Amino acid sequence: MRTLKNSTEIKKTDHAEPEVSRLKQEVERLSALLEISDYLASTLDLDELLLRVMEVTRKQLNAERCTVFLIDFERDELWSKIAMGVQEEIRFSLDKGIAGHVARTGEILNIKDAYADPRFNPEVDKKTGYRTRNLLTMPMRNKKNEIIGVFQVLNKKEGSFTAEDIELLKAISSIAATAIENASLYDELNQSFVSFVETLSITLDARDYITSGHSRRVTLYSVQVARLMRLPKKEIELIRYAALLHDIGKLGIPEIVLFKNKKLTEEEYNIIKRHAVLSKSILSKIRFQRHLKEIPQIAAAHHEKIDGSGYPQGLRGDEIPRGGKILALCDVFDALTSRRQYKDRMDIVEVMDILERETGRSFEPFVVYHFKNITLNVLIEILEFGHKEDFKAQDLELLRNYTLKDLIRIRKQGAENDEEFQVAEIFMYYYQRKYRGE
Amino acid sequence: MRTLKNSTEIKKTDHAEPEVSRLKQEVERLSALLEISDYLASTLDLDELLLRVMEVTRKQLNAERCTVFLIDFERDELWSKIAMGVQEEIRFSLDKGIAGHVARTGEILNIKDAYADPRFNPEVDKKTGYRTRNLLTMPMRNKKNEIIGVFQVLNKKEGSFTAEDIELLKAISSIAATAIENASLYDELNQSFVSFVETLSITLDARDYITSGHSRRVTLYSVQVARLMRLPKKEIELIRYAALLHDIGKLGIPEIVLFKNKKLTEEEYNIIKRHAVLSKSILSKIRFQRHLKEIPQIAAAHHEKIDGSGYPQGLRGDEIPRGGKILALCDVFDALTSRRQYKDRMDIVEVMDILERETGRSFEPFVVYHFKNITLNVLIEILEFGHKEDFKAQDLELLRNYTLKDLIRIRKQGAENDEEFQVAEIFMYYYQRKYRGE
Incomplete structure (x- = not known):
């Protein structure tokens, strides 16, 4: 599997010339997205694709974990086949948890302190022994602007998720949605x-x-x-x-x-x-x-x-x-x-x-x-x-x-x-x- | 169908600051490629996709016509389902013409004066009443670097095809190849x-x-x-x-x-x-x-x-x-x-x-x-x-x-x-x- 540039690299800038530095940053960002697009488009195997989407997102947002949940419209559930770290299918009702909330409402939730937020359910952490500090949850939309899934990114490695992270995840989400729809078809x-x-x-x-x-x-x-x-x-x-x-x-x-x-x-x-x-x-x-x-x-x-x-x-x-x-x-x-x-x-x-x-x-x-x-x-x-x-x-x-x-x-x-x-x-x-x- | 930026737009530059202008141009190029990638990835219908590839290429290279030929490996033929302008399936042996030559050898042929080149076959022009001035022919390769088809772009609107056009076509070709392989599968x-x-x-x-x-x-x-x-x-x-x-x-x-x-x-x-x-x-x-x-x-x-x-x-x-x-x-x-x-x-x-x-x-x-x-x-x-x-x-x-x-x-x-x-x-x-x- 090829390695992709992570966000730290992309954001390195030269403060001497603000215009040049802004443009260089934009070139880096677009190159990374183009590479991601190519990487995601080159498999029609849904399991493999989901793995790639999660890997790319985690790296690009410099986070510890990422899970992509897809909506099962027949059963009104969210599911994830390969959660990174835990290798099994997770399924739960669309009514449940932060991911369910985001899937239903389309809101983007950037929670900076998980345990201080009443919407956060600490049960999964208890089971897995993992400690969630902060999490960014965003709907994934297809070309028709319908919500088809949810990104959940956990524990930004330094600090918490920024407005820039949200913009980047939106761009990745759009690319991923198309690839996922193809693989699903x-x-x-x-x-x-x-x-x-x-x-x-x-x-x-x-x-x-x-x-x-x-x-x-x-x-x-x-x-x-x-x-x-x-x-x-x-x-x-x-x-x-x-x-x-x-x-x-x-x-x-x-x-x-x-x-x-x-x-x-x-x-x-x-x-x-x-x-x-x-x-x-x-x-x-x-x-x-x-x-x-x-x-x-x-x-x-x-x-x-x-x-x-x-x-x-x-x-x-x-x-x-x-x-x-x-x-x-x-x-x-x-x-x-x-x-x-x-x-x-x-x-x-x-x-x-x-x-x-x-x-x-x-x-x-x-x-x-x-x-x-x-x-x-x-x-x-x-x-x-x-x-x-x-x-x-x-x-x-x-x-x-x-x-x-x-x-x-x-x-x-x-x-x-x-x-x-x-x-x-x-x-x-x-x-x-x-x-x-x- | 969405309209895509054409190459004339992309290449507009500001000559005052060479670094800034070069970067702006690169941002434009990458944005266009990202848009193309999204556009091509969003259909699995092979006919529709080929039409999109030809449309995008023609616009980006500011040319009059573009045909994409795919290799039929079972029959050792090149075929194009929808040639722009002529609405029928074209098929010919891999031994034939400039497209066949490019498909076999992998060479890129940039012919600036078609009628002065002995490899050019004027038969098609005679049939269609079209006049080919210049043509750029390039192999299309998949991820394994195998040749799966050929791009043929005809009549650059101003002058003839440049080294820049070749670079742009290479980038489009790589994106198109992945989309075509998915649609073919x-x-x-x-x-x-x-x-x-x-x-x-x-x-x-x-x-x-x-x-x-x-x-x-x-x-x-x-x-x-x-x-x-x-x-x-x-x-x-x-x-x-x-x-x-x-x-x-x-x-x-x-x-x-x-x-x-x-x-x-x-x-x-x-x-x-x-x-x-x-x-x-x-x-x-x-x-x-x-x-x-x-x-x-x-x-x-x-x-x-x-x-x-x-x-x-x-x-x-x-x-x-x-x-x-x-x-x-x-x-x-x-x-x-x-x-x-x-x-x-x-x-x-x-x-x-x-x-x-x-x-x-x-x-x-x-x-x-x-x-x-x-x-x-x-x-x-x-x-x-x-x-x-x-x-x-x-x-x-x-x-x-x-x-x-x-x-x-x-x-x-x-x-x-x-x-x-x-x-x-x-x-x-x-x-x-x-x-x-x-």
């Missing part, structure tokens, strides 16, 4: 795309009770494996979309074959196998963004096997895209661990024995290796997706320290201590439990 | 969303040959009516998405009922009617952007009738959203004019008689009024969507001057002249023609 559009794909994926799975939740779980497993493999953020996003959409080709298979309860004829099986190719041809029609261009290839490869015996293309080894190898394993794992009508789940040891046997034939060893490193809390939450409300927090806490690999060892070779015994018991309790109606 | 994401929705819509329709192309045609009719009603751009976009997705609820209806060839029982008909409610519930799960929030309500209303006898809610009159009223008419029009196996199309006069009879009962009169104003070239292109390559250009040219309303009059009361006779003949030829295999 991008974020909204992206969320609408994600939620569209997720909704479609869930709707397609739900057509048949047997596949209900399948794509969602395959997606969760695949993303987990991709993270354990430490793949770049953009490749993880690519794999997530490919997983959500890998079975979209089933839209082209008649339901009478697709949902048949009895054993399939060879002809019927061949019809069903066409879904992989159909996924590719449907997805190829979509103009995905650059980093998502490989979605059709990955989705189409979810039944390929590394020894070349899979379909539709019979690809071998590294002819199969990495995402496709991950999907292939997660797809089979989900099929083997699904609850079927009138049947219990296959024992997890048996499931893993099958997968081990196919490692190096169907599955890429590297992918299996990472899959077994999924921690048990994550694993059971995916297996039992949709029943999360039943989990005891303390159980998940205990499972967090063990992986699938650990579980298989415990189950095969016995527990080495009480905790291991307990971990296996807890996991198996959730894994095997039954629900009403099943 | 937004545009890409939006295109991927649109193409996703379109692909899904087509795929769903294609499950059954009877509905193949239905949603696409309903969308085209609806957008046409919305345009004739002069609805705002954002509402037209809303209606377009609602039309593409109005039948998505059919995903929740078993194919055995949905695609039944024989007469439906009452029970089966009731199952099929559920698709409207299902469309709403599926679409309600998607977090659409603000201006698209009404999609679920509009999509769900495509079988409502203004007398309250429709379904699923039995809404009356203006309880039905405007988009829903448009969809309802276009949906029925498409059903009545569809080619069914072994059957010819219903005559268009008969179709319109049915619609007229239902106007004020099923359909909103205002919507029917605008529907009848669709011109015949547009109408036949939608009716025959997928067979566009068969149209004769001269036929479409003739149909362009008549509306559906005209056609019905001609067919009912007879042609008033030869052209009217011909128009009806041509329309009916395309309307009634058969294809191989039908």
Whole structure:
């Protein structure tokens, strides 16, 4: 991250020639604003942008802290995703506190002694151990002059905030508002795309009770494996979309074959196998963004096997895209661990024995290796997706320290201590439990 | 659109005090750049942005014309959507002309006498009747220093382009590049969303040959009516998405009922009617952007009738959203004019008689009024969507001057002249023609 000039530098002046010194100061101020403008404009990632706005403001006003709150108009709340120092989302009602007051009234509040002011709420200081001396709170307005958020700058390093600080913050605020509106528009559009794909994926799975939740779980497993493999953020996003959409080709298979309860004829099986190719041809029609261009290839490869015996293309080894190898394993794992009508789940040891046997034939060893490193809390939450409300927090806490690999060892070779015994018991309790109606 | 200071103003200086005058000039320059930065950052619409960049550059450099070319990396071409003066997309290979040279080499070319320079291609001047005297051509680079486009500024109003102009253009170019990259990212994401929705819509329709192309045609009719009603751009976009997705609820209806060839029982008909409610519930799960929030309500209303006898809610009159009223008419029009196996199309006069009879009962009169104003070239292109390559250009040219309303009059009361006779003949030829295999 580039460093930006701070206000001390900007305000250094030469008192010999007042006109020259005033102009020099103005040149410095404008240069700094231009640099800020460029810096803020060069990201559309809302989280990153808010971080930049807070960093720039703090430096320019020579203050200890800065928080930017945005208004959530649907919920009448103010929120800040990344408060500097405290790394969590803060949310509160628009009626509350100084920030709420400023957001509602549009007033600029420059409070020189926080604890002497009745509007100041010392609760946050109490919680964080921070001591607020003075604070400048200013509304952020967009081009239409609507208030979209609030700046709160805490503890001027020397003295308290001046009229000059207020002018500077106004200028920064105007630049920031435009950048934030752009990033918010991008974020909204992206969320609408994600939620569209997720909704479609869930709707397609739900057509048949047997596949209900399948794509969602395959997606969760695949993303987990991709993270354990430490793949770049953009490749993880690519794999997530490919997983959500890998079975979209089933839209082209008649339901009478697709949902048949009895054993399939060879002809019927061949019809069903066409879904992989159909996924590719449907997805190829979509103009995905650059980093998502490989979605059709990955989705189409979810039944390929590394020894070349899979379909539709019979690809071998590294002819199969990495995402496709991950999907292939997660797809089979989900099929083997699904609850079927009138049947219990296959024992997890048996499931893993099958997968081990196919490692190096169907599955890429590297992918299996990472899959077994999924921690048990994550694993059971995916297996039992949709029943999360039943989990005891303390159980998940205990499972967090063990992986699938650990579980298989415990189950095969016995527990080495009480905790291991307990971990296996807890996991198996959730894994095997039954629900009403099943 | 705001007006921006032009370079003549900026360069006015006071020669009495060289230091003060230099600083004043710098303040002016920086203020102008800051204003430009704000102006360019405040739109994510790529077309609008390019227009702004060209306008600003032309003014700042005190030139007659400015064109910004962007590189299309997939096709190795330069393109400009809105060249000032000529309102069309220009495209040419990266190998060509001065702009191509600059895009490839990154050189800045300041040509003081165009016709004396062998690199200058006078063809464009010949076509447009414009006379290029001098031109400044400069690459546009993004933050990674990659060339993403080219500025071409023509005919400095006094003299030719100076070193100062080059410096100013560099500064503008850097600001513009960031804004263009943001707008391009937004545009890409939006295109991927649109193409996703379109692909899904087509795929769903294609499950059954009877509905193949239905949603696409309903969308085209609806957008046409919305345009004739002069609805705002954002509402037209809303209606377009609602039309593409109005039948998505059919995903929740078993194919055995949905695609039944024989007469439906009452029970089966009731199952099929559920698709409207299902469309709403599926679409309600998607977090659409603000201006698209009404999609679920509009999509769900495509079988409502203004007398309250429709379904699923039995809404009356203006309880039905405007988009829903448009969809309802276009949906029925498409059903009545569809080619069914072994059957010819219903005559268009008969179709319109049915619609007229239902106007004020099923359909909103205002919507029917605008529907009848669709011109015949547009109408036949939608009716025959997928067979566009068969149209004769001269036929479409003739149909362009008549509306559906005209056609019905001609067919009912007879042609008033030869052209009217011909128009009806041509329309009916395309309307009634058969294809191989039908």
